[in-house]
Amino acid sequence: ETGVTQSPTHLIKTRGQQVTLRCSSQSGHNTVSWYQQALGQGPQFIFQYYREEENGRGNFPPRFSGLQFPNYSSELNVNALELDDSALYLCASSLAHRETQYFGPGTRLLVL
């Protein structure tokens, strides 16, 4: 059974650019949640996708957007990147929207 995978592993962008991060959920899981983890902090919830619909959102601006595809993989898009967007972005999948979440290895984003 393949676990949660994320791509790319690392990314460097400049302020104002746009970025797309990708996540493949664990086999059989229909829910994907995205988190931002700043250095030295716990992960912060960005949003969740359940059956291709956004199913809840944390305290993040609209320039953070996402998609979930029919195979339940997901994308996180961030527009107009700011220096503070530098962080580890984690994707987690679960059997359903209230079930235990399993995390991928993350994408490390650096904004210069």
Next chain:
Amino acid sequence: GQQLNQSPQSMFIQEGEDVSMNCTSSSIFNTWLWYKQDPGEGPVLLIALYKAGELTSNGRLTAQFGITRKDSFLNISASIPSDVGIYFCAGMNYGGSQGNLIFGKGTKLSVKP
């Protein structure tokens, strides 16, 4: 954003020692989860707790879901060098239709010099 109070922030362990850490919240949770994160990696699930008062073990790890549903603790018995890392507690609410996790700031376990 909202975070749980996790303590201690850091601790040093010597091989063979027992370790305790806990997590408290001002809000009630339906589920408590404990994760371990190594540098540059994603969090790995250690133990999931679904019922108030529940005590669950996973090898040398034992965790409990507090009766008030506002706290949880994790114990590691007879620590070994590979226990080093950052441990996070996370609570899940079923508010509305979503099930997002709220995390503590982590407890960093290091080897005693």
